[in-house]
Amino acid sequence: xxxxxxxxxxxxxxxxxxxxxxxxxxxxxxxxxxxxxxxxxxxxxxxxxxxxxxxxxxxxxxxxxxxxxxxxxxxxxxxxxxxxxxxxxxxxxxxxxxxxxxxxxxxxxxxxxxxxxxxxxxxxxxxxxxxxxxxxxxxxxxxxxxxxxxxxxxxxxxxxxxxxxxxxxxxxxxxxxxxxxxxxxxxxxxxxxxxxxxxxxxxxxxxxxxxxxxxxxxxxxx
Amino acid sequence: xxxxxxxxxxxxxxxxxxxxxxxxxxxxxxxxxxxxxxxxxxxxxxxxxxxxxxxxxxxxxxxxxxxxxxxxxxxxxxxxxxxxxxxxxxxxxxxxxxxxxxxxxxxxxxxxxxxxxxxxxxxxxxxxxxxxxxxxxxxxxxxxxxxxxxxxxxxxxxxxxxxxxxxxxxxxxxxxxxxxxxxxxxxxxxxxxxxxxxxxxxxxxxxxxxxxxxxxxxxxxxxxxxxxxxxxxxxxxxxxxxxxxxxxxxxxxxxxxxxxxxxxxxxxxxxxxxxxxxxxxxxxxxxxxxxxxxxxxxxxxxxxxxxxxxxxxxxxxxxxxxxxxxxxxxxxxxxxxxxxxxxxxxxxxxxxxxxxxxxxxx
Numbered sequence: 246x247x248x249x250x251x252x253x254x255x256x257x258x259x260x261x262x263x264x265x266x267x268x269x270x271x272x273x274x275x276x277x278x279x280x281x282x283x284x285x286x287x288x289x290x291x292x293x294x295x296x297x298x299x300x301x302x303x304x305x306x307x308x309x310x311x312x313x314x315x316x317x318x319x320x321x322x323x324x325x326x327x328x329x330x331x332x333x334x335x336x337x338x339x340x341x342x343x344x345x346x347x348x349x350x351x352x353x354x355x356x357x358x359x360x361x362x363x364x365x366x367x368x369x370x371x372x373x374x375x376x377x378x379x380x381x382x383x384x385x386x387x388x389x390x391x392x393x394x395x396x397x398x399x400x401x402x403x404x405x406x407x408x409x410x411x412x413x414x415x416x417x418x419x420x421x422x423x424x425x426x427x428x429x430x431x432x433x434x435x436x437x438x439x440x441x442x443x444x445x446x447x448x449x450x451x452x453x454x455x456x457x458x459x460x461x462x463x464x465x466x467x
Numbered sequence: 468x469x470x471x472x473x474x475x476x477x478x479x480x481x482x483x484x485x486x487x488x489x490x491x492x493x494x495x496x497x498x499x500x501x502x503x504x505x506x507x508x509x510x511x512x513x514x515x516x517x518x519x520x521x522x523x524x525x526x527x528x529x530x531x532x533x534x535x536x537x538x539x540x541x542x543x544x545x546x547x548x549x550x551x552x553x554x555x556x557x558x559x560x561x562x563x564x565x566x567x568x569x570x571x572x573x574x575x576x577x578x579x580x581x582x583x584x585x586x587x588x589x590x591x592x593x594x595x596x597x598x599x600x601x602x603x604x605x606x607x608x609x610x611x612x613x614x615x616x617x618x619x620x621x622x623x624x625x626x627x628x629x630x631x632x633x634x635x636x637x638x639x640x641x642x643x644x645x646x647x648x649x650x651x652x653x654x655x656x657x658x659x660x661x662x663x664x665x666x667x668x669x670x671x672x673x674x675x676x677x678x679x680x681x682x683x684x685x686x687x688x689x690x691x692x693x694x695x696x697x698x699x700x701x702x703x704x705x706x707x708x709x710x711x712x713x714x715x716x717x718x719x720x721x722x723x724x725x726x727x728x729x730x731x732x733x734x735x736x737x738x739x740x741x742x743x744x745x746x747x748x749x750x751x752x753x754x755x756x757x758x759x760x761x762x763x764x765x766x767x768x769x770x771x772x773x774x775x776x777x778x779x780x781x782x783x784x785x786x787x788x789x790x791x792x793x794x795x796x797x798x799x800x801x802x803x804x805x806x807x808x809x810x811x812x813x814x815x816x817x818x819x820x821x822x823x824x825x826x827x828x829x
Binding site: 309359361363364365366367368369370371372375376379380383384 | 512513514539540541542544545546547551552553554555556557566567569608612621776
């Protein structure tokens with residue numbers, strides 16, 4: 246059992262969720278409530294990672310993050326390390342790759358709030374921020390929670406893009422999914438089996454907790 | 468302290484109105500759907516902005532498109548009751564009321580809930596309340612805002628008839644607590660006549676008739692704009708006794724009315740809505756009729772319109788009722804202003820929800 250790889254995967258998933266939670270609130274809410282030019286384009290862009298092969302997506306990220314790219318150079322000058330083949334680079338890639346899994350459910354969560362309920366919040370004297378906190382977030386919560394759980398579980402299981410952008414550096418970019426692949430390649434079926442089972446157990450547990458929580462929220466609202 | 472509104476817009480709905488509502492006054496905005504009533508209400512609340520508008524309450528300007536002044540909704544002291552109530556589903560009744568308060572105060576919230584007869588239901592979620600109870604929470608929440616204008620958008624349309632009848636009584640009972648201008652949007656003429664002091668009839672974004680409720684409801688032309696023939700008057704009456712047959716005797720200035728299903732105790736002062744085309748006129752007091760209600764009065768005036776019917780205004784003591792009869796009948800009977808007349812009314816022609824208390828009673 247490669248505990249380092251598991252710890253790395255969990256850490257990557259936690260960072261991805263932490264960054265995507267505010268992003269999905271902002272972007273999901275905007276897409277749900279606002280009409281603007283180019284909205285369809287933004288929605289399409291958000292969905293793009295879902296249909297592109299991880300290799301294609303990973304290739305572009307590799308080019309974009311590379312030492313010769315503006316983003317890569319900027320990162321190098323600010324943080325003094327390179328973005329590709331590093332944990333930070335993996336987090337950025339993971340955030341982008343998980344956009345559809347976070348934004349979509351968040352957007353549906355906000356869309357489920359009746360327009361009059363939001364108007365009622367304003368008529369009750371709530372500022373936009375107060376309305377977000379007291380009315381919108383509690384009501385969009387099931388969608389937001391689905392978004393975060395999907396992101397978490399999906400990050401744990403991601404393989405292709407991690408391999409492309411991160412390589413397989415132990416303790417830095419070698420996640421559990423990569424570790425399993427390595428074990429299989431070196432005919433360690435026993436190790437691969439244990440790690441696979443662990444990953445299944447964690448994913449199943451995460452999703453079961455979500456279902457249990459959303460059932461509770463459902464009861465709270467009815 | 469009045470609410471003054473001037474609003475003009477071309478899209479999405481044409482709008483061109485100017486009106487004023489005094490503090491404590493209830494104005495009913497009536498008209499077909501699509502006539503602009505709800506849009507107008509939303510403009511006052513700041514949920515929609517007309518191209519040109521000036522809205523002020525108690526001298527404070529909420530919106531002035533010329534001066535580029537536009538107070539956002541949450542900074543307008545407005546109480547709004549939405550058609551489907553729009554309660555916060557994750558909050559209890561008390562939390563809904565507290566959410567509208569500047570300084571949340573549980574005791575005050577419960578006092579307001581008591582005011583709308585929701586005692587003991589403070590900790591229920593909206594989904595655990597009936598339609599009528601949800602409407603009361605919505606009213607309580609609007610009042611908790613301490614509004615300078617109270618806006619009611621078809622607040623009775625989502626409840627059944629029996630509940631509506633009760634809620635009318637409660638709104639009338641609340642009136643003495645309502646010191647602010649109140650606007651009620653409705654398409655129900657009975658509702659408007661029972662509850663409103665004044666009425667404004669809207670058509671295609673314009674106010675085509677405006678005046679005291681009794682005057683608008685007696686005006687055929689005003690009602691034609693609404694596509695109804697329901698000219699009607701409100702006759703004050705006092706509950707006299709409940710008869711074992713299920714009828715209730717009400718005393719009016721010159722006689723008695725027998726109506727079914729009046730629940731109020733003897734001594735209660737009521738207003739009964741009498742629809743003009745249900746009234747039969749007779750010069751002599753008729754005998755051997757099945758109709759139970761024969762009230763003596765005097766013809767005040769006969770108003771002719773374009774159609775084959777006329778509206779006869781009949782004075783009953785200090786009050787007035789209306790009768791719609793054909794011009795032919797009026798001519799054959801030789802009806803003249805000043806002459807005595809008997810108005811005949813079937814007991815069953817007065818619907819249960821056409822009887823309401825006076826606003827000044829507790």
